Each structure stands twice: as C-alpha cells, then as structure tokens.
Amino acid sequence: MxxxxxxxxxxxxxxxxxxxxxxxxxxxxxxxxxxxxxxxxxxxxxxxxxxxxxxxxxxxxxxxxxxVAILAASREAENLVAGIAGDPAGRLRITAPTSFGRLHVAPHLKPFLDRWPKLQVELDLSDAYVDLVAERTDLAIRVSAQVEGGLVGHRLAPNRRVLCASPGYLAEFGAPARLKDLSRHRLLAAEGQLPWRLQGRHGPVSVGGVSFLRTNSSEVVRELALAGLGIALRSTWDIGPDLRAGRLQAVLPDYPGAADVSIFAVHPAGSFVPAGVAQFIAHLRALYGPEPYWDRKLHKSAGS
Missing domain, CATH: 1.10.10.10 (Winged helix-like DNA-binding domain superfamily/Winged helix DNA-binding domain)
Structure with missing residues (x-):
C-alpha cells in the first residue's frame, strides 16, 4: 500500500x-x-x-x-528504527537556497556520506520557501531573520552582508559617500529584496527603491553587479572570492546588512528527530560555526 x-x-x-x-x-x-x-x-x-x-x-x-501525512509517519517510523538499530540510514531529503546550496552544501556532502554510507541524500536547490511537510522534505537551509511557526530552527552561522559594486561601476558613477547618495545610484536586487535593511551607527535603517533591472534570481543579481550595472547588497558567503580578487568592492562599509539575519537548518517540529537530520545539522555546524570559513578568508585577505 x-x-x-x-x-x-x-x-x-x-x-x-x-x-x-x-x-x-x-x-x-x-x-x-x-x-x-x-x-x-x-x-x-x-x-x-x-x-x-x-x-x-x-x-x-x-x-x-x-x-502525505501517512508517508511522513511511515518515514519517521523507519528512521526511528534505523536510529535505534545503529547508524543513520534511509532517505534524507534536503532543500537549500540555490547559491548557498551549490557553494556551501554540495561540496561538503562527500565526507558526510563517507561517514554515513547507509543514507541516501536528495538535495533540492530552490530559492522558494518549501513546505517541508507537504513536500516530504526532512531538512531545509534557510537564510532569514526568523524561523516560521511549526518548524524547529538550528542556527548554523551568521550571515554577513555588504553593499558592493564593481570597480568599473564606481569609476563611471562614483562611490556613494553617504547613505542618501544611494538615491542617485542604480540599485540591484531580486524581487522581494527591497527595501534593504541595514545596520547604521545609531541603529537599523531602511533603503527603498526599485531595482535597475528586474529579476527573480539572486544569482543574477551577483552577475549584474560583477558586470558593472549597479550596487547590490550581497552575503559574504556569496561574493567572498570576488571581494578578495577585487572584482567587487565594498561600499558604505559603515552600513552592513541587518545583523539579525542568520543561516539556519530547520525541520518540522516533533518529538522525534531522525538520526540523519541530527547528524547533518552537526556536520554543518562543525563546518561553519560562529565565524564561518568564508568570513575567515576575507579577514585573512584584509590583513595580508
């Protein structure tokens, strides 16, 4: 059946x-x-x-x-038995944002699967907020300020964001010296990303506007910034190599992205957490931590 x-x-x-x-x-x-x-x-x-x-x-x-409810209960029962019997086993379905999953989840799957070979991992990359129960998904990686109701969140790492632009754009249009200067610049953001929430010296500030080019893709925003089309608010996990190589430059460094946004692993609330879910969360926590490797590389580059 x-x-x-x-x-x-x-x-x-x-x-x-x-x-x-x-x-x-x-x-x-x-x-x-x-x-x-x-x-x-x-x-x-x-x-x-x-x-x-x-x-x-x-x-x-x-x-x-x-x-859907029956299949979820069946999978939970199987995972419970597998967890009692020994190593994590069975299917582990994970969803993550497209860019983050490609850069910081997929490259780290091999050591995890080498350690837990009885697991069959399915990784779905999507910038949409997946309904974990309806889509029969065990774990989601979310970059957000809070975890929605019905889910349990585990903070994996901070999410540092900076305003940035290419050297070519700054040579053509000049670098903004004050926050209000952004009103005369080309802003780049995917749908739903404006207004920007920034952290100023005296507290949170908001920057509104319309993206110079309309797109639903966060990855496209990065490419537009690299191509010299405007100023974007990007996470350091996404543009770290571009900042280190000088392909992008930070602007208005006194106004980083709001500090309340973090990287979470979330799963449906319940009394039982499958062993595979618990082990994968532990795996990512060990990889990222309070100062994730992408930020450590930036600090090292700045100090060299």
Whole structure:
C-alpha cells in the first residue's frame, strides 16, 4: 500500500505521470495502470487527465493530503528504527537556497556520506520557501531573520552582508559617500529584496527603491553587479572570492546588512528527530560555526 501511496504523491508533486514514472523507474503506462487500480480500489476518481493537463479531483486532493501525512509517519517510523538499530540510514531529503546550496552544501556532502554510507541524500536547490511537510522534505537551509511557526530552527552561522559594486561601476558613477547618495545610484536586487535593511551607527535603517533591472534570481543579481550595472547588497558567503580578487568592492562599509539575519537548518517540529537530520545539522555546524570559513578568508585577505 505504501508503494501505491508514494506513486500517487509523486504524480501530484511532479505534475505528470511520466515525471513520476521517471522518478520511480516505471513506464507512463505502468503508472497509469497503477493509478487506475488505486482509483478502482477506492471507488473514487482521484485525477482528471487530459493530453495537456493533470489535476486532482476534490476527493483526490483530500486523499493526497492524508497520503502525505501517512508517508511522513511511515518515514519517521523507519528512521526511528534505523536510529535505534545503529547508524543513520534511509532517505534524507534536503532543500537549500540555490547559491548557498551549490557553494556551501554540495561540496561538503562527500565526507558526510563517507561517514554515513547507509543514507541516501536528495538535495533540492530552490530559492522558494518549501513546505517541508507537504513536500516530504526532512531538512531545509534557510537564510532569514526568523524561523516560521511549526518548524524547529538550528542556527548554523551568521550571515554577513555588504553593499558592493564593481570597480568599473564606481569609476563611471562614483562611490556613494553617504547613505542618501544611494538615491542617485542604480540599485540591484531580486524581487522581494527591497527595501534593504541595514545596520547604521545609531541603529537599523531602511533603503527603498526599485531595482535597475528586474529579476527573480539572486544569482543574477551577483552577475549584474560583477558586470558593472549597479550596487547590490550581497552575503559574504556569496561574493567572498570576488571581494578578495577585487572584482567587487565594498561600499558604505559603515552600513552592513541587518545583523539579525542568520543561516539556519530547520525541520518540522516533533518529538522525534531522525538520526540523519541530527547528524547533518552537526556536520554543518562543525563546518561553519560562529565565524564561518568564508568570513575567515576575507579577514585573512584584509590583513595580508
């Protein structure tokens, strides 16, 4: 029964029979056959199928919500037994912001998996806030000021942010000397990132405006800054190598990003934390810490 439920959940989450089949190594015909068999057993139509679109019926949506809860409970039970029996084992599904995951999670997976070879890690990189329960995700890396309700947060590292621009941009437009000078400069930010929250000498300040170029990608903002299109507020974990190499320069250093933003590992609240989740949090904490390696490299560069 768990296999049927997993198949149905994959179809809904991936949006098509073919995509679910690829994830589970099944042909689209076999997926269709099993879904039809499930509908026959339940005596209800779960999906509306057309050549272009797949959607849940009202019964299908209610069934999906229950199926997600059942699969989560089943996975928790398996992880509990695995944790009691010995080393962490089974699936560990992780989501992280695109840039951070690529730069500071993926490169550190090998030593973690070498230590815990019974784990099967799935890493999903997305700048969207994933619903961990609905998406059956065990752990998320979040760069934020707070952890939303229903989740348990573990602070992994501070998130230092600086205003920066390329030498070419500063040569063409000049460097802002005061905060109010930003009003005559080109600002670069992804959707939802403005206004900027900064920390001034006398407390928090806010800088509003409109991005010179509209984008939904934080990675694109970095590339635009490197190309000389404007001033951006970026995390040092993202632009550390560019600052050290001089491809970007910090501006208005007395106004860093708000200090309340940190890097968290979060997981659904509950009495039981899977061993794989606990071990991965410990792995990242040991890697990052109060002064993460990307900031130590910057300090070393500044002192040399």
């Amino acid at each position: 768990d296999r049927e439920y997993q198949l149905f959940a994959e179809v809904i989450e991936r949006g098509s029979l073919a995509a679910a089949g690829r994830a589970l190594n099944l042909s689209p015909a076999m997926v269709s056959k099993r879904i039809a068999r499930l509908e026959e057993r339940l005596g209800a139509t779960l999906l509306h199928r057309t050549t272009r679109k797949l959607a849940t019926t009202e019964a299908g949506q209610r069934f999906y919500e229950r199926v």
